[in-house]
Structures are given as structure tokens and as C-alpha cells.
Amino acid sequence: MAYRWKNDLTRADVTPKSMWLNRRQIIAGAAGVGLVGSSAYAQDALTPNSKSDIESYNNFYEFGTGKEDPARNAGKLDTSNWTIAVDGLVDNPGEYSLNDLIGGLTVEERIYRFRCVEAWSMVVPWNGIELADILDRVGVQSSAKYVAFETVVQPENMIGVQRNVIPFPYVEGLRLDEARHPLTIMATGIYGEPMANQNGAPIRLVVPWKYGFKSIKSIVRISLVDEQPPSTWNLINAREYGFYSNVNPNVSHPRWSQATERKIGGGLFAARQDTLMFNGYDEVAGLYEGMDLATFY
Amino acid sequence: MIVDRINRATRRVPAWPIYIVAVAIAGFQFYQGLTGALGPEPINALEREYGELALKLLIAGLVITPLRTFTGVNLIKYRRAIGLSAFFFATAHLAVWAFLDVRAWSRVIEEIIKRPYVTIGMAAFVLLIPLAVTSNKASIRAMGANWRKLHKLTYPAVLLGGIHYVWLVKGWPAEPFIYLAVIIALLAVRFKPFRFQRARA
Numbered sequence: 001m002a003y004r005w006k007n008d009l010t011r012a013d014v015t016p017k018s019m020w021l022n023r024r025q026i027i028a029g030a031a032g033v034g035l036v037g038s039s040a041y042a043q044d045a046l047t048p049n050s051k052s053d054i055e056s057y058n059n060f061y062e063f064g065t066g067k068e069d070p071a072r073n074a075g076k077l078d079t080s081n082w083t084i085a086v087d088g089l090v091d092n093p094g095e096y097s098l099n100d101l102i103g104g105l106t107v108e109e110r111i112y113r114f115r116c117v118e119a120w121s122m123v124v125p126w127n128g129i130e131l132a133d134i135l136d137r138v139g140v141q142s143s144a145k146y147v148a149f150e151t152v153v154q155p156e157n158m159i160g161v162q163r164n165v166i167p168f169p170y171v172e173g174l175r176l177d178e179a180r181h182p183l184t185i186m187a188t189g190i191y192g193e194p195m196a197n198q199n200g201a202p203i204r205l206v207v208p209w210k211y212g213f214k215s216i217k218s219i220v221r222i223s224l225v226d227e228q229p230p231s232t233w234n235l236i237n238a239r240e241y242g243f244y245s246n247v248n249p250n251v252s253h254p255r256w257s258q259a260t261e262r263k264i265g266g267g268l269f270a271a272r273q274d275t276l277m278f279n280g281y282d283e284v285a286g287l288y289e290g291m292d293l294a295t296f297y
Numbered sequence: 298m299i300v301d302r303i304n305r306a307t308r309r310v311p312a313w314p315i316y317i318v319a320v321a322i323a324g325f326q327f328y329q330g331l332t333g334a335l336g337p338e339p340i341n342a343l344e345r346e347y348g349e350l351a352l353k354l355l356i357a358g359l360v361i362t363p364l365r366t367f368t369g370v371n372l373i374k375y376r377r378a379i380g381l382s383a384f385f386f387a388t389a390h391l392a393v394w395a396f397l398d399v400r401a402w403s404r405v406i407e408e409i410i411k412r413p414y415v416t417i418g419m420a421a422f423v424l425l426i427p428l429a430v431t432s433n434k435a436s437i438r439a440m441g442a443n444w445r446k447l448h449k450l451t452y453p454a455v456l457l458g459g460i461h462y463v464w465l466v467k468g469w470p471a472e473p474f475i476y477l478a479v480i481i482a483l484l485a486v487r488f489k490p491f492r493f494q495r496a497r498a
């Protein structure tokens with residue numbers, strides 16, 4: 001089942017390791033002497049962000065609400081002996097070790113645009129496994145309609161949990177056909193290395209056509225269910241965050257215009273770029289045929 | 298006594314360095330944004346740094362009167378410099394937002410109208426403009442009692458600044474609520490009931 005989607009962004013034409021390590025410094029330096037023009041930017045729009053960008057600008061409220069908090073605090077996350085509970089409408093429920101769940105499945109590199117609801121974006125070279133492959137391994141029963149996910153809670157290691165900044169555990173969900181779409185992966189690495197804790201180690205969801213908060217991190221439970229499962233931001237504020245949360249420049253958000261976004265890592269004079277429907281992943285449009293996406297936002 | 302010593306010291310410490318420090322801090326943070334020291338999203342970082350400093354300085358300005366009435370420490374000679382520095386950072390905050398972040402006049406207008414937290418921030422800023430313009434000796438002399446009346450606008454301006462911050466955050470981080478609580482407390486001590494108690498005590 002793997003390899004059902006082919007990268008449209010490639011790393012080859014982009015970044016030798018020495019480059020992605022310090023792209024930001026290069027850009028910042030260029031900005032400092034006024035060299036960053038719009039042409040440099042246009043090419044930049046589809047270029048993977050540097051590893052340091054990806055690891056230093058995160059939303060992971062378990063580790064604090066500031067963008068730099070997760071990088072500072074997520075070192076405490078204990079990822080040893082990780083297990084994932086698989087339950088609900090599955091043939092093979094149980095506590096899976098990481099190896100039981102994904103061992104032997106094909107890990108691919110997927111270079112995806114990643115669009116946060118806060119109107120910033122990055123491009124990330126993930127290493128991950130199609131979620132469909134994992135679902136096949138656990139055996140989804142025909143009555144299942146949705147997949148629910150839950151993030152680990154380690155209160156003693158998570159300052160945001162101690163401070164109750166939002167309700168925990170963080171939960172998310174997808175419709176089964178969304179979960180089975182070839183674009184949907186469970187990522188374990190970035191740039192060919194195990195991902196940093198602040199990026200959602202040891203295993204996280206990546207759904208590139210939805211706002212970033214749908215791509216739940218550090219997963220400890222996967223449940224197959226027959227009703228639409230709760231999702232954290234929707235519970236906090238249903239008017240602002242819908243269950244679907246597909247990237248959609250035409251559905252304005254009360255806080256942020258979704259018409260444009262700024263790719264991080266472009267320095268102090270980075271321009272905005274237009275946000276694309278489904279974050280540019282038009283191949284998912286069929287999933288929502290006949291749905292009014294202004295109603296099901 | 299410590300209070301007397303502080304008050305005597307203020308005679309020797311002028312207020313003008315506050316302006317220099319404010320401009321230097323703003324300039325340094327801008328420079329940090331250029332060099333990458335503010336992280337991979339320096340526009341938002343700078344916007345936040347300036348906004349937070351504006352709010353802190355506005356609050357500092359509100360502290361001065363209660364500090365004098367409750368403790369006797371008199372820092373009134375620094376109040377204008379603190380207030381004007383607050384306005385300076387609020388202007389820088391607005392400028393970063395409009396020129397680096399949003400970048401299109403049509404969208405600036407649209408955002409101010411459409412997003413309540415931006416509307417509130419803008420209202421706070423607009424209230425500060427006449428205060429900044431009249432923060433000089435000539436205006437005080439020319440306006441007489443009206444000057445004090447006009448400068449009561451500080452209270453709604455700071456309150457709106459605090460609400461602006463609470464409104465824009467997601468979830469329940471502590472900081473904006475602490476700021477707002479401090480602002481409300483500093484406004485509350487200015488209300489009559491508190492003043493009477495003090496007079497009797």
C-alpha cells in the first residue's frame with residue numbers, strides 16, 4: 001500500500017545537509033544587508049524549512065503556549081517503552097509497542113507543506129508510514145467510521161499540563177476515508193532522523209491538507225469508532241475550530257484571515273503568500289464532494 | 298528612611314535616559330530580528346516584544362500615583378518619560394503589524410474592522426494619541442485643569458490594552474490574565490471608596 005503518493009516537493013533540488021542546518025542564518029544574513037527580494041522568496045516557498053526552523057517554532061501546549069516553549073521544555077518527554085493502545089472497532093485490539101504497530105511497514109519520505117491555523121506555514125520533509133497501512137495491520141471492522149487519536153499525558157514532565165492551559169489529553173479525529181487517504185501518514189522522523197520531541201516524537205499524525213492542530217502529536221491511543229470523535233480545539237471553541245478544519249482560504253477564521261500565510265524562516269521582511277485550497281492538495285477534494293465546506297469547516 | 302533616600306536619589310537621576318533606553322531596546326530587538334536571534338518567525342516575535350513592552354510601560358505609568366500615596370515614594374518626575382516610551386512601543390508594535398506583518402492597506406483596514414482584538418488594540422492606541430501629543434510642559438500650561446481630565450484617558454487605554462492581550466490568546470495561559478488583573482487592581486485603587494479609607498487611616 002505504501003508509495004501511493006509521490007512527492008511534488010523534492011529535497012534533491014533543494015538542500016544538502018549543510019544547507020538545511022543553517023539556512024535561516026543565511027537568509028537572516030542576506031536580509032541584514034537587504035538582499036532578500038521577492039524572487040528569492042518565490043523559490044523559497046516550496047523549499048523545506050531548515051531543521052532548526054522546524055524544531056524551534058512549535059505549538060505543543062503540553063509544553064507551554066509560546067512558540068519556543070516546546071523546544072525548551074519537550075526534552076522532558078519520556079518516549080522510552082512507548083506503547084499505543086488500539087481499541088474500538090478493530091480486529092486486533094491491544095497495547096502495541098511501537099515496533100508491533102509499525103515494524104516492517106514502509107517508511108517513506110514525504111515533503112509536505114504544513115499550514116498552521118495561525119496563518120504561518122512551513123515545509124517539512126517527514127519520514128512516515130501511510131496510516132492506511134497501520135489500520136490494515138490492526139484490522140478495521142466494517143462498522144468503523146472514524147479514527148480517534150489521543151496524545152500522551154505525562155503531568156510531571158509537561159509544564160502546560162500542570163498549568164492546565166487547555167484541557168488534556170489532547171484528542172483529535174479523522175473520518176475513516178480521510179485517515180485512509182494516501183496523503184495521511186504517521187510520521188516518526190524528519191530529515192531522515194528520529195523527530196525531536198517538540199515535533200511529536202515518537203509518532204504523530206500528519207494530515208497536510210488540514211490545519212496543523214489536526215496533526216496530533218505523541219500518540220498513545222488510536223480508537224476506531226462509529227461516531228464523530230471529539231477534537232480538542234473544537235471542544236474549546238466550536239465556532240473557531242471545526243472538526244474538519246481543512247485548509248480553506250475562503251472560510252475566514254475569527255482570529256486570523258486564512259487568505260494568506262507566511263512561511264516561517266524568511267526573516268524580518270518575509271512576504272505573505274496566498275493560501276491554497278486544501279493547502280494545495282487538490283487530490284483530496286473528492287473526499288468532500290457534495291459537502292458545503294463553509295458549513296463543515 | 299528608605300523612602301526618603303529614594304526620593305532624594307530621584308533628584309539626582311534625570312528622566313531623559315528613559316527615552317534613550319527605550320529607543321535602544323527597540324533598536325536592539327529589531328536588530329535581533331534581522332540576525333535570527335528572535336527565532337524563525339521574527340515578525341511575529343517583534344510584534345509581540347513591542348506589544349508587551351508597551352503594556353508593561355503603560356502599567357508602570359499607572360503604578361506611580363498609588364506608589365506615592367501608599368508608600369510615599371515619589372517617582373512622578375519619570376511618569377511622562379514612561380508614558381511616552383509606552384506610546385513609542387505601541388507605535389512600533391502597530392508599525393510592525395501593519396508594515397511587516399499585514400503589508401497591505403486594504404487588509405490593515407479590514408483587519409482593524411473585522412477582528413475584535415485588533416479593534417480593541419487600535420482603540421487603545423487611538424486613545425493614547427492625544428495623551429502623547431499633550432505630554433509636554435506647554436500643553437499642561439495651556440490646558441490647565443483640562444489636562445488632568447484629558448489624561449484620565451490613560452485608564453480606559455490601559456484597560457483596553459489588557460483586554461486586547463487576553464482576547465488574542467488561545468487557551469488559558471497565565472500571563473495575559475495576570476496583566477489584566479494588575480491593571481484592574483491599579484484602576485480600582487483610584488476609586489473613591491479606597492481613597493476614603495486611606496484618608497481616615
Ligand code: HEM
Nearest residue numbers: 344345348349351352387391394415418419421422458462
Ligand atoms: C496601546 C496599544 C496596544 C498595546 C498595549 C498592545 C499590546 C499587545 C500585547 C501585550 C500583545 C501580546 C504580546 C505577546 O503575546 O507577548 C499584543 C499582540 C498583538 N497586537 Fe497589540 N497592543 C496595542 C495596540 C495594537 C494595535 C493598534 C494593533 C493593530 C491595529 C495591535 C495588534 C496586535 C496583534 C495583531 C497582536 C497579536 C500578535 C500575534 O499574532 O501574536 N495591537 N498587543
